[in-house]
Amino acid sequence: MRLLYWNIQGGINTKGILDFLSRNKEIDVFCFQEVFDNGKCSRDVFDGSNMNLFCDLKNELKKYDGYFSEHQTDEEGIAIFFRKEFKIMETGNVFVHRYKNSMLHNNGEEFGRNLQYVRFNSLNKNYLVLNFHGLWDKRGKIDTEERIIQSENILNVLKRFPDDRIILGGDFNLVPENKSLKIFEEFGLINLILKFGVTSTRSKKYTKEVKFADYVFTSSDVHFLKFKVLENESSDHLPLLLEFK
Secondary structure, rough: EEEEEOOHHHHOOHHHHHHHHHHOOOOEEEEEEOOOOOOOOOOOOOOOOOOOHHHHHHHHOOEEEEEEOOOOOOOOOOEEEEOOOOOEEEEEEEEEEEEOOOOOOOOOOOOOEEEEEEEEEEEEEEEEEEEEEEEOOOOOOOOOOHHHHHEEEEEHHOOOOOOEEEEEEOOOOOHHHOHHHHHHHHHOEHHHHHHOOOOOOOOOOOOOOOOOOOEEOOOOOOOOEEEEEEOOOOOEEEEEEEEEE
């Protein structure tokens, strides 16, 4: 099976994103961050973004079921698309930082942050795939009490499914040495960014010094065959592709 995580930057380059998807229909699950569904966002950071991006993704991915969860009404959110033939056992959406509609002053630091998940069965194995976009802090990718608590809340969700094979990924807004990430490794998850020696998850469009943000973690019973960071300039984040069985 093939699974892809990608922060698609609000669809500022929707054409490039859809072109990429049209060439990669062999992927079974897509997990996107920074998606809008009939949005009305007025924050400057999303000037030029596609407020109907989720609809365009659905039109391109007709053989997939799409599932959108926003952080804030009319604002950005996260989305999972999975092949229609999958045997879906459960879908869920849990806020692990603050709550929905917690942003009051058009300030991204006030967002609630939610964790999407899909449980499905493949070859008599239960999988738990989770999609996440972690809280943003203007001070940078540093450990904070809120980020530690956010990670602990994610673990509490994982613990609800002790028999499932776990794949957790997305844009965590963190660097590899953060305790907020180490918490997942201490829980027993494998950080594929570290395991495969990835040195950047950002495209050439991103000019700041720190080149990390995006991660994929798996439980030890996920038999990964391949993990790659794909080159693509449609976003300032690069797509992360995992092939597993």
